[in-house]
Amino acid sequence: MRQKRYAVIGGGINGLAVARQLILENPDIQVTVFEKEDSVAQHQSSHNSGVVHAGLYYEPGGLKATLCRRGVDLIRAYCTEHNVPYDECGKVVVALKDEELPRLEAIYRKAQANGVPDVRLIGPEELKEIEPNCVGIRALYSPRTAIVSYGQIAEQIAREIQMKGARICLNSPVHKLIERSDQVHIELQSGEVFPQGFDYVVACAGLQSDRLAMNSGDKETPKIxxxxxxxxxxxxxxxxxxxxxxxxxxxxxxxxxxxxxxxxxxxxxxxxxxxxxxxxxxxxxxxxxxxxxxxxxxxxxxxxxxxxxxxxxxxxxxxxxxxxxxxxxxxxxxxxxxxxxxxxxxxxxxxxxxxxxxxSLADDFVIRQTGRVTHIRNAPSPGATSSLAIGEHIVRNLIRSH
Ligand SMILES: Cc1cc2nc3c(=O)[nH]c(=O)nc-3n(C[C@H](O)[C@H](O)[C@H](O)COP(=O)(O)OP(=O)(O)OC[C@H]3O[C@@H](n4cnc5c(N)ncnc54)[C@H](O)[C@@H]3O)c2cc1C
Known part of the structure; x- marks a missing residue:
């Protein structure tokens, strides 16, 4: 039987996480990543706050909440396994005025509903113990919120998947995906069509995701x-x-x-x-x-x-x-x-x-699958925290649906 071929568009942390998950689920498939730049993770994945969000703010049950919580566990384990620095430095969300208190309490309730570990509301004295120079009338303390370099993690994933047989085509901007009955063809911005067709394609094009989706026949909205x-x-x-x-x-x-x-x-x-x-x-x-x-x-x-x-x-x-x-x-x-x-x-x-x-701004992650093509149409923060879980979610849905 012919080896199945998968393509991923975009070598940011989400595209790389999808490619890795594809290989983990089935080491016998062929995975090709198309990245328009001359190295991976040149955009959002290396220009962010580097926070591993614990899942405080997100609507319980939504994709952000579930994939962020799962993503924290996966990112922490990945960093440990691959010797990538991970610092659980903790975070305080600080109220300065009385009018902010109901909103702070609402965040606390969401954090609890999302299963964020060890999170609690604290008064000014405890705040001083945690952050001696910080002022505030009340705060929410999340001791397990951490920091990392997502650029470094993305580079590590790129090395790992290449060692496991994936191919990363740099300097390869994709113009559109052409879906035929049994294969998807990739037209590059140069006008050239990539010689090989693919069984399935996942597009993780970040700041260009709406353009790639529209060129490929997906809906116009949401727009980046x-x-x-x-x-x-x-x-x-x-x-x-x-x-x-x-x-x-x-x-x-x-x-x-x-x-x-x-x-x-x-x-x-x-x-x-x-x-x-x-x-x-x-x-x-x-x-x-x-x-x-x-x-x-x-x-x-x-x-x-x-x-x-x-x-x-x-x-x-x-x-x-x-x-x-x-x-x-x-x-x-x-x-x-x-x-x-x-x-x-x-x-x-x-x-x-x-x-x-x-x-309105799309609040949750937007991931849309039609036929053989899946587009990530919205993956803002905590998109990097959630990346490995986004990969897991997309790949398992893909397997389930085919
Ligand atoms: C200011 C800021 C702060 C943030 N802080 C945090 C934080 O603290 N914690 C957190 O979890 N998240 C944070 N985020 C969000 C996080 O950075 C993103 O969710 C995540 O990096 C998205 O990764 P991505 O792979 O989807 O997109 P990107 O990293 O943007 O990658 C997309 C890739 O696709 C490539 N590409 C685009 N179009 C094409 C094409 N046509 N052909 C081929 N390749 C293409 C691009 O070159 C790029 O490499 C922050 C984001 C910003 C901007």
Missing amino acids: VPFFGQYYVIDETYKSHVKGLIYPVPDPRFPFLGVHFTKRIDGQMTIGPNAFISMGRENYTGDRFNLRDIVDYLGYGGFWKFAARNVPSTLRELRTVVSKSIFVREAAKYVPSLANVSVSPAVRGIRAQAMEGDG
């Missing part, structure tokens, strides 16, 4: 709208002011978690990310723009509906985009001893956030 997140690195001499991760209580009027203090696995301490519309899907420096990407969202009705609903939060974020001192001041509300800290900009990250036609 890129939101960048700026980080600043705290001066070395001040980094000991924060021990682990300090987060605000998320503002319900805004879809992201808010600027936080993040310890990095390399020992650096960063503040960020804020969230603002990006002038390009892969524009990491911020001083250039990509006209096609801008026209894409400006021409999308959903974007204007989103913008109209989010004027106050957009203005709030804009202040942190234009002024470094406002950015630092926002964070220093939680750690006042850092009010005058000097910081230097770090490379920003750009979120592939899927937006529906009515202007």
Whole structure:
């Protein structure tokens, strides 16, 4: 019998996790990963906060909640097995004002429903023991939240799958997938059709996922709208002011978690990310723009509906985009001893956030399978935490359905 052939589009952490899971489930198949860049994990997978989220915020029963919880166990075990650094530094979500308390308690209830281990609400005294320089009237403590380098994990998975026989085709941007009755053909951006057809294809194209899906005949929505997140690195001499991760209580009027203090696995301490519309899907420096990407969202009705609903939060974020001192001041509300800290900009990250036609942001992961092709249409945070579980979920569904 002919060996089954699978293709994965995208060599970010999710694509690599899918490729690995395919090999784990069936070592006899042939797996080929197509990546448009000259090395793996050049986009979201290496431009993020590096947090292994414990599963605090997500709607119980949803994909984010279940795959995040499973993902934590798999990532921790993977790091142990492959000697990749994993630091369970812990996290506090801190309320500064009374009005934030009901929201903090709601997060606690969700965390419990999601089975997050050892999570508890604490008062200001215990907060001082955990984070001596942090102020707040109440906090949620998640001691098992951890940090890693997802870029490093992705590179390790790439080495592992290559050793197990997978092929990674770098510099290979895919334009579209052409599904025939018994095979899927891959047309590259050069116009060339890859000589081999595939039995099944999984597309994990991150910031380009909607374009690849649409070119291949999938629905137009949800559409990717890129939101960048700026980080600043705290001066070395001040980094000991924060021990682990300090987060605000998320503002319900805004879809992201808010600027936080993040310890990095390399020992650096960063503040960020804020969230603002990006002038390009892969524009990491911020001083250039990509006209096609801008026209894409400006021409999308959903974007204007989103913008109209989010004027106050957009203005709030804009202040942190234009002024470094406002950015630092926002964070220093939680750690006042850092009010005058000097910081230097770090490379920003750009979120592939899927937006529906009515202007709402797709909250859960969106994974869509039709026939022989599966597209990940939305995998924002905690997408890296969940990656190995996303791989497991997609591959087992694929096996079940064929
Ligand atoms: C600022 C920020 C902070 C975050 N913080 C966290 C965090 O702390 N914890 C967490 O769990 N998650 C976090 N995330 C989310 C996490 O980074 C993503 O969920 C995860 O990296 C998504 O991985 P991916 O493989 O789906 O996408 P990507 O890493 O973007 O990979 C997609 C890959 O597809 C390739 N590609 C695209 N189009 C094509 C094509 N046509 N042909 C071939 N290849 C193609 C790209 O080059 C890329 O390598 C954060 C994200 C951002 C932006």
